[in-house]
Amino acid sequence: MPKTDPDWTIIVTVDVVLFALRDKKLHVVLSRRPNEPFAGQWALPGGYVHKQEDADSLAAALRVLRSKTGITPPYLEQLYSFADGARDPRGWSVSLSNFALVDQTVLASAQAAAPGFGFDLVEVNAVPRLSFDHNRIFDVALKRLRDKSSYSTLPCYLLPEQFTFAQVHETYEHVMGVALDKSAFRRKLTEMDVLEECKGQRVGGAHRPAQLFKVKADVANRLRLLERPLA
Amino acid sequence: MPKTDPDWTIIVTVDVVLFALRDKKLHVVLSRRPNEPFAGQWALPGGYVHKQEDADSLAAALRVLRSKTGITPPYLEQLYSFADGARDPRGWSVSLSNFALVDQTVLASAQAAAPGFGFDLVEVNAVPRLSFDHNRIFDVALKRLRDKSSYSTLPCYLLPEQFTFAQVHETYEHVMGVALDKSAFRRKLTEMDVLEECKGQRVGGAHRPAQLFKVKADVANRLRLLERPLA
DNA sequence: TGAATAGTGTCTGTTAGACATTATCCA
DNA sequence: TGGATAATGTCTAACAGACACTATTCA
DSSP, X not given: OOOSOOTTOOEEEEEEEEEEEETTEEEEEEEXXXXXXXXXXXXXXXXXXXXTTOSBHHHHHHHHHHHHHOOOOSEEEEEEEEEESSSSTTSSEEEEEEEEEOOHHHHHHHHHHOTTOOXXXXXXXXXXXXXXXXXXXXXXXXXXXXXXXXXXXXXXXXXXXSEEHHHHHHHHHHHHTSOOOHHHHHHHHHHHTOEEEEEEEEEOSSSOOEEEEEEOHHHHHHTTSSSOXXX | OOOSOOTTOOEEEEEEXXXXXEXXXXXXXXXXXOSSSSTTSEEOSEEEOOTTTOSBHHHHHHHHHHHHHXXXXXXXXXXXXXXXXXSSTTSSEEEEEEEXXXXXXXXXXXXXXXXXXXXXXXXXXXXXXXXXXXXXXXXXXXXXXXXHHTTSSGGGXXXXXXXXXXXXXXXXXXXXXXXXXXXXXXXHHHHHTOEEEEEEEEXXXXXXXXXXXXXXXXXXXXXXXXXXXXX
């Protein structure tokens, strides 16, 4: 880690805004900073790029996220890079910021495997004051998630691999923060041809059982035009 | 500039994909690299971030672009950050990449003021092999410009401040690479309420003169939600 | 008056929202 | 059979593409 501060040294970090659903509401993963600056305060999971270990910025983001939370999310993409002389008291710094989505299954298994990780899920409407410029990063991430959700299958990454139509519908509503007509929504997803039926798989209680769906194999890639597939 | 290469030093540069119109076709500004690596070869205008001079990454991009081409573009936004250990032979590096738009007027005055700048305008369908991973950066920039043009007034930055409807129409067609119905296009721009008439200002030859328009003052800001206004 | 470009009007097929209806399960 | 949720159908108003038409200038 940089201790001296010659003219040409610039701090390069990665940060991740990781979204998940809990109680049908959109949450974000936050952790307490172990070290100065801002020791003990809330922050987005993040850390230095290690050029010996990290092939590229996405690999760095995955490594850092794994080390801080134990989670390897099924979706990760670059968000924006915040780079200036004021955002970190240690000096001119770059935050290669990413946003990621994780479903309850992966999240739960990560928590079960290593309950010692100090992270919390916080409802997106109740995010506390964060370290550095992380509130700004979070705001940009939430906006980007909502924008992209209106024309992509992104919210499906918040659900388990198989899900019902009602679940997708509800998830989109919670992510976007608006009500969506059930019929029109179903029509749209159908004609976009992004989901496939899990034949025979149905779930339900004391009522008509619902068809289970999953995202078609080729669709996931369509969403990651700029990115490489995750390791 | 870094000569030694301790474990924690990472090269941080800014690069700019600068678009302009010439002969009604979309061009990109390229310059010859003055130094190794890739000395003498084509590259996007770029350079090191100077943390003493540059307040943030956009300021760095503007300074570098001005120093390499003499141009200060009316539109600049961050594109993506390319960051890995392979893109630069000198080691692990970050390119804070931006894309920018400039109109013929600003371009011409920059060229007139300092004809010594070694840059060229190259048609976007005839971009040569570039240094580093700059071809990849260019591809991403062109895609982003086209995507964003379909729902924004971005192409207007390629035109002088005042322009006719025919000019905007033609510009959009050349940027997007497809034909657009004149009537439908006009309807859309009208109902989006992004242009205002320059009262009384009309131009024309031996035919009906055309109304001059300009982008409404508040619209420019709508496009720069993530960015700060340029200095 | 004709050539040339500017600008408007109309028709039509498609689509999204609103809402009604039918379907299928369990108790 | 009734309650509950799943899934589909219908009506309508708004919209986009295609294209025809009118308007205005100069030579």
